Amino acid sequence: MINEHGILVHSYGPHIFHTRRQKVVDFLSRFTAWRSYEHRVMALIEGRLAPVPFNLTSLEICLPDKALKLAKLLTDTFGKDTSIPILSLRQHDNIALRELGNFVYSRIFLGYTQKQWGLSPEEISPAVTARVPFRISHDDRYFTDFFQAMPKAGYTSMFESMLSHPEITVMLDTAFTDIAGGHASLPCIHTGAIDEYFDFSLDSLPYRSARFEFQHLRQQRHLPVAVVNEPDSDIPHTRVCEYRLLTGQDAPETTVGIEFPCAHLPGKTQQSYPVRTEASVARYKEYKKMARTRTPQTIFCGRLGSFCYYNMDDAVLAGMGAAKAILRFLPPRNRPPDLG
Numbered sequence: 574m575i576n577e578h579g580i581l582v583h584s585y586g587p588h589i590f591h592t593r594r595q596k597v598v599d600f601l602s603r604f605t606a607w608r609s610y611e612h613r614v615m616a617l618i619e620g621r622l623a624p625v626p627f628n629l630t631s632l633e634i635c636l637p638d639k640a641l642k643l644a645k646l647l648t649d650t651f652g653k654d655t656s657i658p659i660l661s662l663r664q665h666d667n668i669a670l671r672e673l674g675n676f677v678y679s680r681i682f683l684g685y686t687q688k689q690w691g692l693s694p695e696e697i698s699p700a701v702t703a704r705v706p707f708r709i710s711h712d713d714r715y716f717t718d719f720f721q722a723m724p725k726a727g728y729t730s731m732f733e734s735m736l737s738h739p740e741i742t743v744m745l746d747t748a749f750t751d752i753a754g755g756h757a758s759l760p761c762i763h764t765g766a767i768d769e770y771f772d773f774s775l776d777s778l779p780y781r782s783a784r785f786e787f788q789h790l791r792q793q794r795h796l797p798v799a800v801v802n803e804p805d806s807d808i809p810h811t812r813v814c815e816y817r818l819l820t821g822q823d824a825p826e827t828t829v830g831i832e833f834p835c836a837h838l839p840g841k842t843q844q845s846y847p848v849r850t851e852a853s854v855a856r857y858k859e860y861k862k863m864a865r866t867r868t869p870q871t872i873f874c875g876r877l878g879s880f881c882y883y884n885m886d887d888a889v890l891a892g893m894g895a896a897k898a899i900l901r902f903l904p905p906r907n908r909p910p911d912l913g
């Protein structure tokens with residue numbers, strides 16, 4: 574969306590397109606040209622800005638006195654240009670590596686995760702750091718996918734182009750219950766929340782939400798990179814994004830968006846991130862069972878229909894899969910040749 578100052582911003586938080594799936598790139602490229610963009614993120618750690626994921630540059634910035642020795646120890650132990658989970662450091666026999674792992678855990682991961690998920694430190698399992706990487710290199714790109722880019726004229730323009738087809742009707746601000754009395758008797762792909770679809774009859778599924786505050790600044794540039802994370806648990810926001818650095822828009826002033834994670838209140842806030850626990854996934858599976866028996870012609874799709882965090886490329890792939898799956902409900906003569 575273009576805001577009142579003429580700056581292209583993302584109303585629902587910063588979205589960077591990245592994928593390893595050529596098929597998804599090929600599909601979306603029918604509707605947009607791309608601006609090549611490699612995402613970089615820094616975190617404010619004890620008053621200093623350092624790249625995340627934590628890498629050898631971050632080490633030099635945060636622990637300048639020990640950086641040389643630690644870099645050698647890391648390279649000797651794990652190899653050069655590798656990426657290891659910080660859990661491997663935290664559980665290592667070598668005390669210096671353990672301390673380093675704990676430093677990264679407490680300064681970068683813990684506070685951010687607490688705020689993101691609304692958890693106390695005790696509720697965060699150390700095992701989740703199995704996925705948090707420590708890069709033994711100076712590669713400061715946030716993503717390593719071969720395709721990283723932004724739609725040249727923005728996401729709205731990409732979707733406008735995708736939807737401008739004589740067979741497509743768009744009805745905004747219309748709940749599925751407003752159409753044909755709700756539960757479809759025709760084959761249908763549903764991208765809304767599965768618990769809401771069934772009137773929360775098995776109780777609601779848990780989500781985290783986020784609120785965005787936008788500030789317009791009368792200066793050309795505000796941040797060193799497009800996104801700066803704020804891991805300090807005493808500060809309520811998690812990150813700040815300067816949109817012009819994502820979109821490449823040339824303008825004399827700039828707008829930043831500040832992200833405040835918050836609890837999701839059904840009907841009041843948007844579901845941003847599914848909270849997948851053993852209990853919530855079990856409840857989701859019960860809803861899936863209900864869907865199979867009660868509405869077999871409805872395909873639940875996307876992050877809300879599948880109760881799973883999706884990146885945009887996952888969502889596109891799931892959409893392509895659902896488009897194929899819905900064809901089994903159509904007579905063969907009505908199936909488009911390239912999909913059937």
Ligand SMILES: Cc1cc2nc3c(=O)[nH]c(=O)nc-3n(C[C@H](O)[C@H](O)[C@H](O)COP(=O)(O)OP(=O)(O)OC[C@H]3O[C@@H](n4cnc5c(N)ncnc54)[C@H](O)[C@@H]3O)c2cc1C
Nearest residue numbers: 586587588589747748749764765845875876883884885888
């Ligand atoms: C803050 C934030 C930042 C993100 N950043 C990135 C990023 O940088 N890169 C990336 O790849 N991904 C990112 N994502 C993930 C990305 O937003 C999702 O991949 C994408 O939105 C999933 O698309 P979807 O179609 O599955 O779901 P949605 O985008 O949620 O679409 C669901 C659609 O269903 C409609 N709907 C819901 N309920 C009903 C109803 N009852 N009746 C009618 N319609 C209904 C909604 O209006 C919506 O249009 C981010 C997500 C968040 C929350």
